Amino acid sequence: GFLLFKCNHSTKLLNMENIPLFYKDIVTAWEEVIQHEPLSHSQIRSQVVWNNRFIVIGHTSIYYKSWAMAGIIYINDLLHEDGTFMTMTDLYNRYGIEISPCQVMKYNSLKTAIPRKWKEVLKNENVLKTSYNIQIR
Numbered sequence: 001g002f003l004l005f006k007c008n009h010s011t012k013l014l015n016m017e018n019i020p021l022f023y024k025d026i027v028t029a030w031e032e033v034i035q036h037e038p039l040s041h042s043q044i045r046s047q048v049v050w051n052n053r054f055i056v057i058g059h060t061s062i063y064y065k066s067w068a069m070a071g072i073i074y075i076n077d078l079l080h081e082d083g084t085f086m087t088m089t090d091l092y093n094r095y096g097i098e099i100s101p102c103q104v105m106k107y108n109s110l111k112t113a114i115p116r117k118w119k120e121v122l123k124n125e126n127v128l129k130t131s132y133n134i135q136i137r
Contacts, residue, residue: 041083041125044118045076055113062113064106070095075114083122085111 037054038044049055049072050063064072072078072095078085088104091097097107 038118039121041121044121045074045079047075047118048073049075049078049110054115054118055110057109057113062110064110067095067097067106070097072097075118078111079122083125 038047047054050068051061053061055062072091077095078091080086080090086094088097088099088107091107092099097103
């Protein structure tokens with residue numbers, strides 16, 4: 001539903017077999033409006049994880065329904081304030097995501113699927129914040 005229109009999706013990566021033509025046309029038109037790659041740390045943090053054209057595993061966008069239902073929607077939901085990724089224990093404590101081999105594999109796959117360029121921007125954000133904090137003291 002509403003989440004699709006917040007996603008940076010690609011119709012090539014979505015399964016739209018059972019969607020009426022009218023809705024396919026709307027989704028396709030929306031795709032043309034939202035085509036952009038986020039560049040700043042705030043744009044990256046606000047990217048929806050699910051059905052994102054830039055976050056793919058095996059040329060397929062990702063959607064973990066149970067994770068989305070638990071409240072993981074944006075890249076920011078996977079991060080600590082300092083820009084580092086949460087651990088599985090953190091995800092369990094914050095969202096109730098079960099710690100199991102399957103969930104660990106999903107999370108590692110998801111982190112790997114996030115573009116390297118984004119991770120570098122987030123890492124640099126952390127370095128800048130740390131440098132700024134050191135200068136203030």
